[in-house]
Amino acid sequence: MDKLLEVREFDTITGNVDFENDEKYKYLDTATFHNLVEFIHEFSGDEKNADALDFMHISYKRNVGDIVTIKNYVGLIQMNSGYQIQILPKISFDSGEDTGNKETKRIFLKMLKSMKDFPSKVFNDSSLKVDRMNLYEIFINMYLQEVRQLVKRGIKSAYVGQEDNLKFYKGKLLTSQHIKTNMAHRERFYVAYDEFHPNRSENKLVKATLLKLQKLTTSTENSKEIKQLLTTFEMVEPSTNYTKDFSQVKIDRNTKDYEMLMQWSKVFLMNKSFTTFSGKNTSRALLFPMESVYESYVVQQIKKVLGPAGWEVSSQDKGYYLFMDPRRQFALRPDIVCKRGDRIVIMDTKWKSLINSEHANYGISQSDMYQMYAYSKKYETSEIWLLYPLNDEMRDYSDIEFESGDGTTVRLHFVDLTRMPETLEELRDKLEVIES
Numbered sequence: 001m002d003k004l005l006e007v008r009e010f011d012t013i014t015g016n017v018d019f020e021n022d023e024k025y026k027y028l029d030t031a032t033f034h035n036l037v038e039f040i041h042e043f044s045g046d047e048k049n050a051d052a053l054d055f056m057h058i059s060y061k062r063n064v065g066d067i068v069t070i071k072n073y074v075g076l077i078q079m080n081s082g083y084q085i086q087i088l089p090k091i092s093f094d095s096g097e098d099t100g101n102k103e104t105k106r107i108f109l110k111m112l113k114s115m116k117d118f119p120s121k122v123f124n125d126s127s128l129k130v131d132r133m134n135l136y137e138i139f140i141n142m143y144l145q146e147v148r149q150l151v152k153r154g155i156k157s158a159y160v161g162q163e164d165n166l167k168f169y170k171g172k173l174l175t176s177q178h179i180k181t182n183m184a185h186r187e188r189f190y191v192a193y194d195e196f197h198p199n200r201s202e203n204k205l206v207k208a209t210l211l212k213l214q215k216l217t218t219s220t221e222n223s224k225e226i227k228q229l230l231t232t233f234e235m236v237e238p239s240t241n242y243t244k245d246f247s248q249v250k251i252d253r254n255t256k257d258y259e260m261l262m263q264w265s266k267v268f269l270m271n272k273s274f275t276t277f278s279g280k281n282t283s284r285a286l287l288f289p290m291e292s293v294y295e296s297y298v299v300q301q302i303k304k305v306l307g308p309a310g311w312e313v314s315s316q317d318k319g320y321y322l323f324m325d326p327r328r329q330f331a332l333r334p335d336i337v338c339k340r341g342d343r344i345v346i347m348d349t350k351w352k353s354l355i356n357s358e359h360a361n362y363g364i365s366q367s368d369m370y371q372m373y374a375y376s377k378k379y380e381t382s383e384i385w386l387l388y389p390l391n392d393e394m395r396d397y398s399d400i401e402f403e404s405g406d407g408t409t410v411r412l413h414f415v416d417l418t419r420m421p422e423t424l425e426e427l428r429d430k431l432e433v434i435e436s
Contacts, residue, residue: 003032003083004134006101009090009290010353013068025064028083035079036068072351074108075287076135086134089290090353091417092391107417109138111293114300117263137219139286143264144213144225147206150257151232158200165190197235201248202258204239209265211238242269294351295335298387298415298424302336302347305424309432312339320378334375338431344381345431348372353391354412362400362412369402369410376408383409383434390414390423 007013007026015033019025028036040056055073060066070087077085088104089111098104112118133141163174165181171193178190210233214226239245246266251259267286299315306313317337322330336347348371355363364386372384388394391414400412413430416423 003081004086005084006086006088006134007070008088008101008104009071009074010069013070013085014064014066016065019064025067032079032081032083033066033068035081035083036077036085037066039077039079040068072290073287074290074293075285076139077285077287078136084134084136086136087287088135089293090391092389092395093418094395094416103418105135105138108293110420111297111417112288114297115288115293116296117260133219136286137217137222139264140213140217140219140222141225143209143261143268144222144229146261146264147210147229148225150206150261151229153257155198155203155206155232155236156200156255156258157198161192162195162197163190163192198233199236201239201245202255202262203233203236205242205245205249205265205269206258206261207233207236208239208242209268212268239269291349291351294389295349297420298349299336301421302338302424302427305421305428306338306431309428310340313337314339322374322378332374332378334379337379343383343435344379345383345385346372346375346379346381347385347387348375349387352388354388354394356393356397362394372410373404373408376404376410382407383411385411385413385427387413387415387427390416 005013005026005028011026012024013028013033013036014025015028015030017027017030020027037058040058055071057069057071058066059069074087074089077087079085088101089108091098091104091107093103163177165185165188167188169189169191171191174190174192181190182188207230210226210230214223214230217223217226246262249255249258249262251262295315299313303313314337315335316333318331318333320332321328322332334346335349338345338347348368350368352363352365357363368386372386376382376384394414397412397414402410404410411430413427414423
């Protein structure tokens with residue numbers, strides 16, 4: 001797993017050796033580039049599954065040849081050759097380029113930790129050499145820290161059915177096996193019994209995951225941690241039938257400690273991802289939609305900033321529809337609804353880089369503005385905000401707003417991901433100015 005290409009969103013990948021040292025392109029050797037193209041076609045979509053072509057765009061550029069551009073998804077791709085492509089979000093830094101993408105990775109991990117199905121509660125990135133680890137190794141480390149927490153609390157045991165030929169009677173005599181086995185051993189009993197034992201499905205899956213990660217990791221730290229953790233699972237048999245064991249997992253009050261681990265064991269053992277791809281088992285795609293990651297992070301942070309100021313903040317608000325007759329149709333679900341007293345403020349996050357062109361409406365899509373107008377009318381509020389990530393082109397802009405002429409105002413706020421929560425405190429102060 002030592003063959004790795006690190007790119008950021010919107011970087012252009014080429015297999016043309018003439019552009020190997022060109023700063024405008026990321027280069028892959030011809031064979032690996034063709035493998036990437038095959039990988040993209042392999043993960044084709046249908047009614048239930050996402051299509052890789054929706055975010056990994058294959059095109060042709062004169063004098064360069066075929067090129068691949070990746071947008072709106074970040075994470076790690078491993079092709080069947082073993083070659084990996086690590087995709088990081090495009091984040092703007094006031095100080096200029098983030099050499100080595102070290103800070104980009106740290107910010108991205110903070111964003112991921114805001115997602116409810118991400119193993120973030122015990123993850124400590126300060127102890128990791130983030131600049132040396134690729135994302136897959138970081139994800140492995142996150143999983144190991146979750147297992148470490150489980151071990152500290154104690155792995156769960158359960159009554160597990162056993163069969164054995166014992167020198168004493170225990171449980172239920174299995175007559176046919178007893179007669180067959182003990183014709184010459186009257187002192188023995190072939191019995192079935194229940195034993196309180198850690199060899200339950202959850203632990204079997206964790207052990208199977210640890211054994212698989214032991215083969216995959218190239219990190220000395222991760223390898224050492226796996227070796228130590230496996231000693232706790234010595235009495236547990238590793239799962240050999242993943243589907244069967246996952247079907248037997250029941251998360252309740254007693255097994256709550258396993259909930260996150262089971263999600264991630266499924267990712268590692270069955271090549272599942274946080275996106276709905278379908279492809280060959282020899283390929284792996286651990287990818288995250290940046291729209292969802294960005295929304296989750298902003299919602300988490302904005303609750304921390306606006307909550308103490310008396311705002312009630314909810315996400316993905318339900319209950320409003322664009323049409324009510326002949327039935328409720330076209331649900332409206334703004335990303336963020338802020339309420340304080342009789343005041344309602346609607347906010348929507350958009351993971352998109354705007355452009356410095358008033359004539360082109362700064363690159364804001366017409367459909368987004370229609371959506372904001374509908375929110376305004378249905379929620380009966382004039383205060384609508386679009387929250388875009390700050391980029392270099394829009395760094396000097398602070399106040400952009402649009403007036404509909406009939407009571408709707410859409411304002412823009414640029415979220416500086418390198419300055420959280422200060423950038424949202426600035427948004428809070430803007431809200432206070434408007435109210436006064």
